[in-house]
Amino acid sequence: MADVLVIGGGPVGLFMAALLLQHGVSVRVLEQRTGAEPHSRAIGIHPPSLDALQGIGVAPAMVAEGVPIRRGIAVGGGRTLARMSFAGVSEGFPFVLALPQSRTEAVLEQRVRQLDPDAVHRGVRVTGLHDDGGRVTADATAGGSAVRYTAAIAIAADGVRSTVRPLLGTAVRAKDYRDSYLMGDFADTTRFGPDAALFLESAGIVESFPMPGALRRWVVRLADPGDGGDAGWLVQTIRERTGIDVDPASNSMLSRFGVRTRLVRRMVTGRTVLIGDAAHEISPIGGQGMNLGWLDAAALAPLVLASLDGSDVGAALRNFETRRTAAAARAARQSEINMALGRPLTAGQWAVRNRAVAAAAAVPAVNGFVARRFTMQ
Template structure:
């Protein structure tokens, strides 16, 4: 028995739990993984999220380990097209923080354990969820005897393949995109330091982001979603290094590769986030393209918006209008993020030489206007 069940112990579920625990709410986190995920796909923490993470006391630890990216540089054809400073996007955190998701999760889990050592339950898979008047019950299977967890409210933060969403029968608006990427982490040999670099090339975009430990993440847009003409692109670090060299002129050591992942792009927006006394947040509610790093950050902002609604409900207040306003507001935010993601992807697609040259000239001209540059910086950092 608990006040709130949080289903899913990733970065969004852990943050949601910490928000509630520090207000004295009893929380149980049900996570089907038996251990932490060592690989990291999400690395960018935006200023609004850092403000939120400051609220549970972990922002200083995250900033101490991460790389603050204070500037983005756009290049094309060997020339610098534009620079974008994040200096004006936030008074407290004027940067995007680059930190592997595995470390972000570890710091969040440690905070949860400080607040309640028994809150996290690993190796627990929810097999059934049902509402009974003023409470919700999750039935689980762990390979041993089944267990039941009952609470006033359940919050599902169990990711893009959400078991809870499937159990509730929540309809989803789905869209698949003709885009495919290969990314990998390598020793940093660029000289860019803490800057992010976007290479807007005719063959497709190459993105480069600094990471702690003198590493750098490279993301290469493939020829098409099926990988036609890209032999070996799904598994070979040498292939990725060759594409980086061809498009950017930068030599990267394939032997320094520490992570390699290929991914396609799609969006999945749940048509409702609230069913009975269960609320979907994060990727369970809205899967957004990873381009721009918006998914994890969007989930954290879901949690910030939901926490006061949950607290009011536990005090006995009527949450009907509050939860409806939450749902409307967060669905609108997810739709905006999806549109921004589409714009980001479109800018990175392969183009014939003439169209590529025209696009890059237009980007350079727009970036030279301070108001436009500032607007883009705010949008990129989810302001």
Template sequence: MVDVLVIGGGPVGLFMAALLLQQGVSVRILEQRTDAEPHSRAIGIHPPSLDALQGIGVSPDLVGEGVPIRRGLAVGGGRMLAEMSFAGVSDSFPFVLSLPQARTAAILEDRVRQLDPAALHRGVRVTKLNDDGCQVTVDAAAGGGEVRYTAAFAVAADGVRSTIRPQLGVPVRAKDYPDRYLMGDFADTTGYGPDAALFLESEGIVESFPLPGNLRRWVLRLAASGTGGDARWLGQQIRERTGIDVDPASNSMLSSFGVRSRLAGRMITGRTVLIGDAAHEISPIGGQGMNLGWLDAAALAPVVLASLHGAHVGTALRTFERGRMAAAARAARQSEINMALGRPLPAGPWSVRNRALAAAASVHAVNGFVARRFTMR
């Protein structure tokens, strides 16, 4: 019997566990994978998340390894359209931090192990969850056998393919989008340094973000019927749309992805709470998904602590659920705007859109508003 079971040992589950462990709560993290995930789709850490992560003392380590992006540039047709500064979005972290998810997760796992070396259980696949109103019992397969855990609360942070969500009978509002993207990491030869660049071209957007180690991530919006190609093909597309050469031989990651949204009808079922992608999957464009999960955890932790200390938290849990579901819906709408901005356009509408964007960005108040929205402020 422990206080809290966290199901899922990704960045969100690890953060949730660390928040509770440092308050003396007994926690077990049940993670199906036997080894840490080596691939990194998510790279952006927004200022509100860095504020929250500072609560477990890891923000200095993250900032020390990552690239602070203090400015975003919009480029179209070979000319600068707009510049957006993040200087005013936060007093403590006036930037978006670029750091591969694998390193972020490793830093969070190190913090968990500092707090309790026995907290993380890898190779544990949850098969059944039962809530009798007083405690949660979880049956799992591990090491060729069966194991049972019990806890006062369970927090499901087991991602977009959550096995807990269907067990709880939680309905999901699903939407699939036609957009597809191909992304890859290459040696940075652009001269943009720590700046992000969005190339708003008529064939579709190309996004470019700095990474540690003098690397740069490129994200290409594919044509409606496109399936992408290898690193050489991606390099050719980048050059055709932006005029920038990348070296295919320097490619270290290549991945294509489609876009969908999944918003759970509720986050709380009895003594089990869904957070992160288990509760809300949104488009990766804009980099909000992992950040939403961290902010879920930061909002949930004090409610769980209060309950473990004997408080009645029914109202607090409902307030948490309403607030976080509203935040997920806002993020989903923002991601739709981001995707719409990057879709292909005929030459005439493309030119009108870019001129309108440049005019709007020249207005200080509009520029600041967009910067706050982009950084989840």
């Protein structure tokens, strides 16, 4: 038995657990994976998330290990179209931090284990959820055996393939897009240093982000969903669109992904709350998904604490649900804009689009507004 069950031990679930544990709440984190996340996956941590992570004391360690991206550069046809500084977006963290998800999760799990060495239970797969109005019981399997966990509140942060969401019968608004991307991490052969670079080319956008360890992530918008291949294909496409040579032998991660949006109609069902990708899946373009989950957790934690103290939080939970579903919808719309900006264009359309980008970026008020939107402010 525990005060709170957190189902899912990814970055959102671990952050949720740490928020509650530091207030003396008994938490059990149930995670299907038997080992830690080995891949880089999500890398962008935005200023509001760094503010939230500061609340559990891990932001300094993450900043020390990551790469603060303080500026973005837009390039088209071999010339710089725009520069965007993040200096004014936040007083405490005027940058987007690049840190591989594997390291983010490691730092968060270390903090959770500092607070309670027995909080994280790995190799646990939830198969059933029962709410009697006073407590929630989760049936699960672990090591081939049946186990049962009971708590006052359950928080599902078990990702886009959530097992809890269908158990609750939660309705989902779904939309699929024709956009498709290939991304990879390589040794950094550019002169961009800690800057992010967006190449607005007629064949489709190429995005480039610095990473720790002198690495750089490249993301290519595929001209056709059937395109794509190995690291060599990605390197060749980067060269064709940007003129930059990347060493295919230095590839350390390669992933192809399509895009879809999944927004739940309800985040709160009885004594169970869906947060993170379990509640809202949006396009990875823009890097807001993981951050949305952290902000869900930060908004939910005070309500959980109040509920455990005996307060009636029904109205507050409804307000939480309204605000967080609206935030996810805004992020989904922003991702649609990001994707539209990077789709293939005819030569004439490409020239018009790039002139418009350059003209807009030259207006300080517009440049600052876009910088704030890009960094989730």
